[in-house]
Amino acid sequence: MNEVAIQSDGVATPDFKKIKKKQQLIRFLKGILFLMPSIILFAVFLFYPLIRTIYLSFFLTDASGSTTVFVGLDNFINMFSSPVFRKSMQSTFLFVIFTVPGTVLIGLFLAILANEKLKGIGFFRTIYSSTMGISVAAGSVFWLFLFNPTMGWLNEILNFFGIEAIGWLTDPSWALLSVSITTIWMNLGFIFLILLGGLQSIDSYLYESAEIDGASYFYKLRRITIPMLSPTLFFVITVSLINAFQTFGQIDMLTSGGPQNETNLIVYSIYQEAFMNYQYGTASAQAVVLFVIILVLTFIQFKLGEKKVHYQ
Amino acid sequence: MKIPLRRKVIFYILLVVSAFLVFAPALIAFMMSFMTNQDIMSGKLIPTTITFDNYLAVFERFPLLNYLLNSFIVSIVIMIGQLMLSSLAAYAFVFMEFKGRNFLFFVFISTMMVPFEASVIPNFQTIRDLNLIDSYAGLTLPYFAMAFGTFLLRQNFKQIPKELKEASEIAGMGHFKFYLSVVLPMAKTSLITLGVYGFLTSWNMYLWPLLATTNDSVRTVQIGLKQLQTQEQLNEWGVIMAGGIIVVIPTLILLFLGQKRLQQGLAEGAIK
Structure with a gap:
């Protein structure tokens, strides 16, 4: 009209x-x-x-989040000198180092397996992608049992081999690793699906001509599959990086940031500061840090991704 | 190309072992949801007697049905909102020429650099000040606009021949009619892909429903599960697992049905 x-x-x-x-x-x-x-x-x-x-981030606020006093850069200065925040940053980076290579490598392994033209391969593809359909809350509940110190399967298995039980979520030296394992499992389905899509778009002609030249399986993997997959791999790595920095749900469900702030990742730290301590100013300062990290990562993805994508 | 038998055997072994490892946590939960407490306490792998008591208990003790309904409403509303907004925007970027289009496209790209988690504080305040806490609108509105969906559909709309648009203009068809009667039907598969993706991610949302709901009226099933976990006694694992299984069934079915399409669609939207 x-x-x-x-x-x-x-x-x-x-x-x-x-x-x-x-x-x-x-x-x-x-x-x-x-x-x-x-x-x-x-x-x-x-x-x-x-x-x-x-x-x-330049203000102090009251409990409802209205600004009260302008403090300039004080929030940032206090934040960077706070041992709790420094610990949180350290945990976040460690978490990224644990989860990103883990997810991408296992996802790649599964995608390469599931890309073979074998009978019943559809079933395996469905299983491997299944964790994409499992929510953070449900996945956390599943793993919470596996990690259970007395009944959990992980300690049962250790027990079977005569190894002493581990406090997966309560021992400060294990908690971050445990949460990382859970996260790798949760993100695997999505990463697998994207990598499989990438593998299937590789021209089969390339493999056929290598076949004629008598190339071995691993030669083809190294010389054809990985190079041709590089744009997809690159995308998957940056997406996993960004996801890792935004992790929240499994922390809230499994450890609540503990023990001793070991698993207090940045988004959880923002959440606590804003919605439990009502310190919206300092929480915002932390959010600015998170934003800058994501900005840089996305920017790298666009800049490098642009060049790498167009060669096919 | 024939695969040698020896390699075939190796592949099947690897496939089966991996499948078991990947699916084990969900499988164990599934088994436990049918076990009696004695079975769970004694560390059984397979239930000695299959019981549905856990499922009955979780529905009796918790407003789970209510939570499920809320999750359905929230996910469907977000899905429809995303489909409408993304397709309209994608249409403008493909079929309309106007000044400032490139700039606006850049604006859409730049939204991908702002993580929702970093803007959650002002968003909470906005929803609170609009009195939308504990409402479906508050839960869904922030998720309608979606750069990823716009790009995915734009990629698909581009494949519609330009001649069709020219013909429609000669026939005196306006943009909106062309969008409704030609573009949307032709892009059906992409719309379904995006719809499945939108539903999956909305169903699984955690942080925002945690902040935007304070009571049971619109609380989603994910937050319900968190409550179930914190309120139940530790020895009620069967009940908790029954809750977890109920939560993942809708999304798993959707994923199994749409897996192939999702895989192609995601790769297209993401890489190209």
């Missing part, structure tokens, strides 16, 4: 230049109309919060 009304307006103007300008405006307005819903929601729930977070 709108369109009709605008169009008849345009016809009424005699001057050619004016008509052209008007038509341009109409085209612009129509385009904006289609984009408007997304733009408004992005503005309200993405760009505004971003600016607001930066703004809040």
Whole structure:
């Protein structure tokens, strides 16, 4: 209805230049109309919060989150000198180092296995991708039992081999590793699916000609599969990196950041600071740090990804 | 190309062992959900007697049905919202030419650099100030606009021949009609892929429902599961597992049905 009304307006103007300008405006307005819903929601729930977070990070707030005192960079200075936050950053980076290579390598292994043309391969593909359909909450509950110190399967297995029981989630030297194992398992399905998609888009002609030359399985893997898969691999690595920095649910369910803040990853730390301690200012300062990390990672992904993607 | 028998055997062994390891946590939970407490306490692998008591208990003691319904409503609303907004935006980027289009496209790309987790504090305040805490609107609205979905559909819309658009213009068809009657039906598979993805991720959301709900009225099943876990006694593992299994069944079915499509669709949206 709108369109009709605008169009008849345009016809009424005699001057050619004016008509052209008007038509341009109409085209612009129509385009904006289609984009408007997304733009408004992005503005309200993405760009505004971003600016607001930066703004809040310079203030102290009351319990409802209204700003009270301007403190400049104090929140940042206090944050970086706080042993708890430094511990949180250290844990976050360790967690990333544990989970990203783990997820990508196991995912790659499974994808290569599941890419063979064997009978019943569809069943295995379904199983390997299954963890994508298992929510963080449900996955955490499953693992919570496996980690259980007395009844859990992991300690039962250790017990069977005569090894002493481990406090998987309660021992400070194990907790972060345990949470990492759970996370690798949770993210495996998604990473597997993307890698399998990448493998299937490799031209089978390449393998056939290598076959004629009598190339071995591992030679083909190293010289054809991995290089041809590199754009997908690259994408998967950056996505896992970003996901790892945003981990929250399994921490909340499994350890609540403990023991001794060992698993207090950055998003959990923000959550605690804002919604349990009501320190919105310092929480925002931490959120700014998280934002900068993600920004850099995404930027690298775009810049490097652009170059790597187009060679096929 | 024929695979030698020896290699075939090795592959099957690796496939089976990996499948078992990947599926073990879910399988154990599934078994436990049918076990009596004695079976669980004595560390049985397979239930000696199959019981449905755990499932009855979890529905009796918890408003699980209510949580499930909430999750369904929230996931479907987000899915529909994402499909509508992404397809409209993708249409504008493919079929409409106007000043500022490239700039707006850049704006869409830049949204991918802002993690939701980093903007969760102001978003919570916004929803609270709009009085949308404990409402479906508060749970779903922040997720409607989606750069990934827009890119995925844009990729697909680009494959629709430009001649169709020209023909439609000659026939006097406006943008909105062309979008509804030609573009959307032609992009059906991509829309389904995006829909499945949207439903899966919404169903599995954790942080936002935790913040945006304070009571049972709209609480989703994921947060319900967290409550179940913290409230149940440690020796009630069967009940907790029954809850966990109920939560994953809808998404697992959806994933099994849509796995092939999802795999192609995700690769397209992500890589190209």
